[in-house]
Amino acid sequence: MSGGDDEAIGGDRRDTGGGGEDMSGLDEDMAAGRSASGAGAGDADRTASGADGSPDGRWHADAEDLRAYARGELAPPRLWSVDTHLVACAPCREALATVSDPVVLDAGWERLDAELDAPRPRLLESLLVRIGVADHTARLLAATPVLRRSWLAAVALVLLMAVVATDAGRVAASPTLFLALAPLLPLAGVALSYGPVLDPTYEMAVVSPLHGFRLLMIRTVAVLTTGLVLNGLATLALPAYGLRALAWLLPALALTGTGLALTARWGPVLPPCLVGGAWVTLLMVAHAKADGGTLAPFTALGQGIAGAVAVLAAGLLYLVRDRFDFSPSHAFFADHTDFSDRSAA
């Protein structure tokens, strides 16, 4: 794609990323398309030449993109850009006809027709697609409760407070408060991203062909990555501690992995609470024995143990993956009142 065409696509991206529910952007484009429709159609290659080479001085879709579009092989976000542009641009629609098999072209128009019904992706989905996430995966992630802005803002605020408090009281050898808190945030995030309590559509997801473990992993990777990035940014705000400020990473992986593995057996609420409680208890015991030095979990030995726990938890999680294909606990559903009072005996 030429530089000019890159810009053309970029211009369309501005529209596709709007994230609104309405089609007002399309209406504007259609109005623009009507004004451009009298400019005449060029062949595909001429259309591809961009503003400098096009007869009407407007940006146009790249010929290669049009061919891929006609074959149904163009992927988002470029697909969205061409969809939107075709609505507005008569020359490009005619150019599409010249590069298309008539049967395939009919399918393309049908596809475009369906696309016009689809609301534009919201901000989060657009961002995910732009960094290479498949559009269907992006939608699954958009339904993840903890990826909502309010949650991210809360995590960022907690981290900021932890960093400020740690930095203000910088007398110890390691940023203990920050290191104690940071592993709990990914644990909580992952726990809140899946399960019958917090996912309103959990029941529908469980009976879908998409394996529960796969959905869990898709969301876990996204939430964990987001949490680790936020933690990492917070770590950068504590440069005085050097690598010691990264001692949260392995405990975070160990806590999250253990919490998830136990979720398969005891549901999504109890295990994260137990694991989080165990972590706090461990730190309190370590604090009592540390005599002002580095707490045991943040020493080299403690880090090694945390790494080993993380690996074991990942292995256990894989072994119990099929348990995520059913509802983890009957007690989490409103229909528990639908049970007979009659005793099994």
Place this chain on the structure above:
Amino acid sequence: MTPTVSASGLTLRYGGTVALDDVSLRLSEGVTGLLGPNGAGKTTLLRVLATAVPADRGAFTVLGHDPGTTSGRLDVRRALGYLPQTPAFHPDFSAFEFVDYVAILKELTDRSARHREVRRVLEAVDLSDVRGKRIKRLSGGMRQRVGLAAALVGDPGFLVLDEPTVGLDPEQRMRFRELIAESGVGRTVLLSTHQTEDVAMLCHRVIVMVRGSIRFEGTPAELTARAAGRVWSSTARDPGARAGWRTGTGSFRNVGDPPKGADLLEPTLEDGYLLTLDGEPAEVAA
């Protein structure tokens, strides 16, 4: 008719309570109604047949697939449309986005094909005009239709609907009944409901569950026939009746064993249902 769903001996216990007690049934194409009081085990049966929870004992097949195996369960889920009791939605999603989300869960990953399918099911439930509206701004009836649209994605052969008409006003309920009736053409629909009118209007078969067991399985006419000669009118509530209530005309409608010379009334399906609930021995009609 050839059964599309067959279950035998389904039993499920939660702690000390029995939710399903040796349930066997056969479903065929068309709409089958599932009636029963609260606590009868209707939702549990639906969740087992929808593969949300496994039964402790027993087995079933859906369209020839055995959910007892991993591959069979996947095949059942591919053939399944499920509308849970009081379905919840991601409130910030629009109707289109939500149905699109469910379509992705149903493995429709190709964007264009998926969007065509989403459009098709939204048209089928008459929601095309509000497809871009956020679900939290839709009425209760519209939300139920969004749920039905999601269940219809992929044209499933087995549709499980758990009390879909609860909370709807009469007009919405009638519209929803039309949609269920249309959905029952060419597929097997199991409809759990408290509304005997739903069954009378929609179903070619009816199952009555009480305390985890099936009390009746047959046609609506057969259920109604159970009350033949057992419904009568009187000027005061008959103390010998199993159920009785004052009607709008001021007379009492009694259900049970009528006294000699009673003024017998034409029975309804609800009369047959009430008599089935009232301590009658379990019976399966031929």
